[in-house]
Structure formats: structure tokens, C-alpha cells
Amino acid sequence: MGVDSLLRLKGMDLKKGFLDGVPIALGYWPVAMAYGLLAKSVGLDFFECTSMSLMVFAGASQFMALNFIASGVGIGEITAAVFLVNLRHFLMSLSLSPKMLTQHRGVRAVLSFGITDETFAVASIKEKYLSSSYLAGLEFISYGSWVVGSAAGYAAGAFLTETLQESMGIALYAMFIGLLVPLTKKSRKALYIGVLAGMLNGILGLFISRGWAVIVASVLAALMVPKKGKEE
């Protein structure tokens, strides 16, 4: 294959990643705006608000950090809590890693920054193998929406009605459902695993923190259905 056609392939992958990222970007936008709004209300300035989104890129942790900042919790405690909340990304990164086509550590180091619940979900369901261009496109549009949305939320304030804002809370869950359901139609095993993980998460969530519940429930469900189920 000539360099020209390789480049064209890369371009196509990048575009596909971009397009697959559109539902993520849509879902992030209202959440990011809500974050920006809250950041303003707890007294961050515009650059602090935007920098946190640029440097951290993790929704739940950023909301948590705002609450902690507002109540005067120390830096060490906030960092530790953020680490615990985001440990689940370890599992996602572990699961995506063998699908990556490139073995280049530098490229992987850059792309790993953009692994979130949502980019993980789309990348692992939509693609069997991941090219770096695809993942770059997917992550870029998601990250862009997150950062720009945070800034817009801070700058614009509440211009959506509360009803619309609340309704948009369903967006990312709708996306997760839209990814999981077609998978369960093809594989009975995926159905069992998904339902089991959801149930375990619901039960565990009563006793342990949300971050841990997701990790423990996913690991248990993935271990409890080990045999190849009926595919197709």
C-alpha cells in the first residue's frame, strides 16, 4: 500500500472517530455547562474553571472537587478521592489496550488521557480493533465538547430552562443503552453479563461508594460468566 492510500485510510479513521464521538459530545455538553455554572457559584475564576476541565477531563471527579473546594477540604484529600473515583478507568484502559493496533508507547501515552466512561464505551463496542487515528478523532471531539462546554457554562450561565437541563441528564445513559442493547441482541452472554453487572452495582451501591461499586460489580460479572455463551 502506498503512502497516499495509507494517509487516506488514516483520514477515514479519524473521520469515523469524529462521527462516532458526536453522541458523546452531545451528551457532554449539558453536563459540562452545569459544571461551569457550579464552578462559578463556588467562586472559581474563568481560567480555573476551564483549566480543571483541560487538565482532568473527568466529570464526576470535577463535580466532587467543586463540592470539596467549597467546603474547604484539603488538596491531599481531594486528590485521593479523585484517584479512587477514577480507578475504574484502569479496568477500561486494560480492556482497550489489546485492541490498539499501534504499539508505540508515546502515542498510547497521549491517547490514554482521553479514556473516559463514554469514549471507552463507544470505542469498545463500535470497533474490533482500534487505530490511533480513530481513537484520536473520538477523543478529540469528546474532549473539545467537555472543555468548551465548561467554558460556555461559566460564561453564559443558565440559558437553558431547568426542565430542559434536567431532561438532558438522560443523554449519556441513552447512549450507553444504545451501545449495550444491540450487543445483547447478538450475544446472549453480553445480556447476562450486562444485567448481572447492573444488578450487582445496584446492590453494592447501597454499601460501598459509587466508584468502588462499579469496579467490583463489573469485575464480578465479567468473572461469573466465563464460558463462551451462544454467539449469534
Next chain:
Amino acid sequence: MGDRYLLFFLMGLATYIPRALPFVFLTESKMPSFLKRFLDNIPSAILGALIFPGVLYSAGEVYFGIIGGIVSLIMAFFELNLVLVVAGSIGAVYFAKLLLL
């Protein structure tokens, strides 16, 4: 204030390290097969745990979460485009709120 930027930097590290470690250091050739089988199950497991019970509390009162969840389930079953599933669910919840609130 410098303290805040130090905090963001540390938060960034705390988020980045779990994301980066397996991605940078674990490549397929080094993986035993039981680990691969386990990891094959991870996407559906994590999706299940991300959806439930979070979806219930995602749109205000629990029944709006249920309405949005059911609408997206139906659209997902017919394998509509993801953007449609997302937009349709937002629309359904919004419409339900207008009717019921």
C-alpha cells in the same frame, strides 16, 4: 491562586495514571488467555454497571429516568443511530416533564 492549579495538576495525575498504566505497558502479546477472556467480558459488564441504577436518577425524579430509559431501550432495540437514540430520549423526557409537571 496557585494552590488551585496545584490541586488541578494533582487531580489530573490521579486521573491520568490509572488511564495510562495498562494502556502504555500492557500489549496483547503479553496477555495470558484467561485474562483476555475476562477482558472480553468487561465492556458489557461496565456498560451494565454504568447504566443501572444511575439512569434512574439521571433526569430529576425517578420516573423520568424510567421513561427516558424505556424510550432509549426501544430505540436501541431497533438499532437506530446513536445520535437519534440520545436526541429521542432527551425529547421524550422533556415532553414527559411538560405533560406531568
